[in-house]
Amino acid sequence: MLFSFLIQVIAIAMLALGMNKHFKNVFNRPVKPLHSKGLKLTGWLLLVFSYYLAVSVLGAPMATVYWLLLLPLSIFYMALLAN
Amino acid sequence: MKPDFRRTMIWLHTYTGLLLGWLLFAIFLTGTLSYFNDEISQWMQPELSAHQQHENMINISLARLKAQGTDVDKWRIDLPGQRNNQWRLQWQKGKERQSLYLQGESGEQVTPRATQGGNFFRTFHYTLELRNYGGRYIAGIAAMFMLLALFSGIFTHRRFFRDFFTLRKKAVLKTLTDFHALAGIVTIPFCLMICASALIIYIGLYMPWSAQHYLDGGTRELNQKVTTYLPKLEPGSAYREPISDFSVIAGQVAKLWPENPNINRITVEQPFAANGRIIVERTRKLSLSNKSEVLVFSSHSGEPLAGMPPERIARKIRRIFYGLHEGHFAQPGLRWLFFISGLLSSALIASGLVIWLYKRLEKVKQRHAGHFIVERLNIAGIAGLLLAIIGYFYANRLLPVDIDERARLEIGAFLFIWLVSLQHSLFRPANKAWFEQLSLASLACLLLPVIDIIQEPSRLMRAIEQHNLIYLGFELALLVTGLLLYKTVKALLVKPKQVKQKQVKQKQVKQKQVKQKQGKEDKKVTLKHKLKRINAGSKADVV
Amino acid sequence: MNPALSLSARCLAAIVGGYIVAALSSLALVPVQMSLFDNRLEDAILIATMFSYLVYIAVIIDCFCRSSASRAWRNVLVYSGIFLTVCYYGGGLI
Known part of the structure; x- marks a missing residue:
């Protein structure tokens, strides 16, 4: 479950980096469209993967609850980091 | 058509939120506390020692x-x-x-001792102490409005989706708005679940028509048949x-x-x-x-x-909503996650209320009665509720143990303090009222564990001996809340020369952040519960 | 039309009208379910009642999306008419 959470955080980070604004913050240059697309795609895939991991550990009902409640944490963490 | 749609959505969001915002805040905060119903009750009945099940x-x-x-x-x-x-x-x-x-x-x-314990918060969050006067209907309407506010909020803060993960830190109002939008988005699943399940729990009250039409016994017969x-x-x-x-x-x-x-x-x-x-x-x-x-x-x-x-599938669906709402299945980690989500939603509502006021105060020169009312209700609804909750814990410790109607009196204290806070907010300038109520809440939080120790030192010793993490955790949570409130208040004092409104805004933001932090820190604390125990122990020694 | 009046009419349509439509839908969907899915009566009632909340929200949103209050009311009337008809013709199933 912890592993799934970690992957969730990474996925959210990827999604954030896929956005021009945050990419600029980190690398001081605008993101190339291709990179942005790639980052977003991996972000979404990782997000799905983290959910899959959670389901494989806890079973779908409980995993959904965990996953959805952890999501705010990772998003807020990222929002605090990204600024 | 499209911009018009958005405008109506904004209107809907603004006024559904405003109309029932304070009520929703109270419901969400007390409801969030009742995730720790048993733990709170345990703290409130110190006569019972912790024990394991034995054979x-x-x-x-x-x-x-x-x-x-x-x-x-x-x-x-x-x-x-x-x-x-x-x-x-x-x-x-x-x-x-x-x-x-x-x-x-x-x-x-x-x-x-006779007390309602944490159960008070649980009943309060859906009956509002008005069980015989339609309290549950009011709560149901509030849940419905919350759903509406959530839905229309998606369109109101549509711009936020474009730059997700942004918290503009320069202007306070902007930070607050960003926080509001972000919290709103991340708590959508939680709020949806909570509001929908709240409505489904009292389905027989809110939508009895079908059962009454098809069955002679109405909802009662329906329940008997499906269960x-x-x-x-x-x-x-x-x-x-x-x-x-x-x-x-x-x-x-x-x-x-x-x-x-x-x-x-x-x-x-x-x-x-x-x-x-x-x-x-x-x-x-x-x-x-x-x-x-x-x-x-x-x-x-x-x-x-x-x-x-x-049971058959229809009843099972309702059972699952019910179970999700109560969260009895949640193990400590998950329980804290629920708790944090609950705090976030409360903060969401409170920040919305504050934004409503200061967006308008920025624009108008002449305040009218509506602004005054909203401002005062904000103070009483947010700071006052915090005070009332702490006051309830105080009443539990300070009222004589063998007094008649003790449990009622505790609740009376809760309501009374809330009322006093409303009165206080009416007769003080807004920023002073914020400051005074928040500092009082902070002080009260910090003093409560001390009073508990002075009153009966053996309780704490026993809790430490028995590794009673719930008791210690509660005291620690009080201390952390108190400290964070203190920090908020101090942050307000640093910039006294700023415009009055801005100051209050600042307070608000801090308060929100405090709440957030509180949730997070408390979680960290549970993770390091060993550390916590030592911490609480050393604190006891200091005292 | 006076904007305040229009707004109140719209709110009334959304809240009161929406509730009526939702209540009617909880009645109408029972025979529908029983004939389509062969549900038991009590299950059908429970499901229809739970579903009616969704109807309520949908109607409220619908009311606020229409360009005028009279259209919002018209829609509410149309929906209630549909559900009433279903009730009337489906009522024999019980």
């Missing part, structure tokens, strides 16, 4: 209950578990019910001595429930009849549904009897 417990209970006479219709044994420390016996003759609390290895009787029960006991059965050694059943329970054999409650129906039965209920852990998982045994032989038949 003799059930046999002692059975012996005690047998001594109550053979004409008793029903026994109930509530066993302490991971979260609560109540070892309670109840017996029922006809309609008359009596109960007593036990503790210790040999089960001596204790009388804890499965154990078969009814035939009266007039021969006398049989009930079992006194529970191990016969305990072995079977362990075999039938290998993955979670923790027993939560044992009910014995018609204990002295030949067809009497023992119903064993386990703690909820594995399923989201709120259907109790039971095993049934004969009361005199311990033979297994037919259990409860499973």
Whole structure:
């Protein structure tokens, strides 16, 4: 479950980096469209993967609850980091 | 058409939020607290010591209950578990019910102080202390409005999706708006679940028409028909001595429930009849549904009897919503996550209210009565509620133990303090009222553990000895809340020259952040519970 | 039309009208379910009642999306008409 959470955080980070604004913050240059697309795609895939991991550990009902409640944490963490 | 749609959505969001915002804040905050219902109750009844379930417990209970006479219709044994420390016996003759609390290895009787404990928050969050005056209807309407506000909020803060993860830190109002939008988006699943399940729990109250039309008995008959029960006991059965050694059943329970054999409650129906039965209920852990998982045994032989038949899908859906709302299945980690989500939603509502006010105050030169009312209600609704909650805990410690109507008085204190805070906010300048109420809340939070120690030092010592993390955690949570409130207040004092409105805004933001942090820090704290124990211990030493 | 009046009419349509439509839908969907899915009566009632909340929200949103209050009311009337008809013709199933 912890592993799934970690992957969730990474996925959210990827999604954030896929956005021009945050990419600029980190690398001081605008993101190339291709990179942005790639980052977003991996972000979404990782997000799905983290959910899959959670389901494989806890079973779908409980995993959904965990996953959805952890999501705010990772998003807020990222929002605090990204600024 | 499109911009018009957005405009109506913004209007809807603004005014549904404003109209019921304070009510929703109170409901969400008290509801969030009731995730720790049992833990709060445990702190509020310090007479009961923490104890593990031990093997003799059930046999002692059975012996005690047998001594109550053979004409008793029903026994109930509530066993302490991971979260609560109540070892309670109840017996029922006809309609008359009596109960007593036990503790210790040999089960001596204790009388804890009369209090509603954490249950008060639970009942308050849906009845608003107005059970007979339509409180539950009001709460239902509030839930409906919350759903509407959520939906329209998506369109109102549409711009936020474009730069997700942004918290503009320069202007306070902007930070607050960003926080509001971000919190709104991340708590959508949580709020949806909470509001929808709230409506579904009281479905019979809010939407009784279909059942009334198709069934003669209305919603009552509907409930009876969709719920499965154990078969009814035939009266007039021969006398049989009930079992006194529970191990016969305990072995079977362990075999039938290998993955979670923790027993939560044992009910014995018609204990002295030949067809009497023992119903064993386990703690909820594995399923989201709120259907109790039971095993049934004969009361005199311990033979297994037919259990409860499973329910059909419609009832199961409702059960799952119910279970999700209550979160009884949640283990500590998950419980904290629920708690944090609840705090975030409360912060979402509060920040929305504050934004409403200051967006308007920025634009207008001349304030009118509406601004005044909203401003005061913000203070009383947010800071005042915090004060009232803390005041409730104070009342629990400071009221004499043997006073009449004690539980009522505690609730009276809660309501009274809230009222006083409203009055106070009416007669003070807004920023002063914020400052005073928040600093008072902070001080009160910090002092409460101290008062607890002065009053009865042995409680804390016992909690440390018994590794009672719940008791210590509660005190620590109070200290952390107090410190964070103090920081908020201090942050306000640093910039006294700023415009009054801005100051209040600042306070608000901080308060939100405080709440957030509080949730997070508390979580960290549980993770490092060992550290916590040491911490609390050293604090006790200092005092 | 006076904007305040229009707004109140719209709110009334959304809240009161929406509730009526939702209540009617909880009646109408029972025979529909029983004939389509062969549900038991009590299950059908429970599901229809739970579903009616969704109807309520949908109607409220619908009311606020229409360009005028009279259209919002018209829609509410149309929806109630549909559900009433279903009730009337489906009522024989019980």
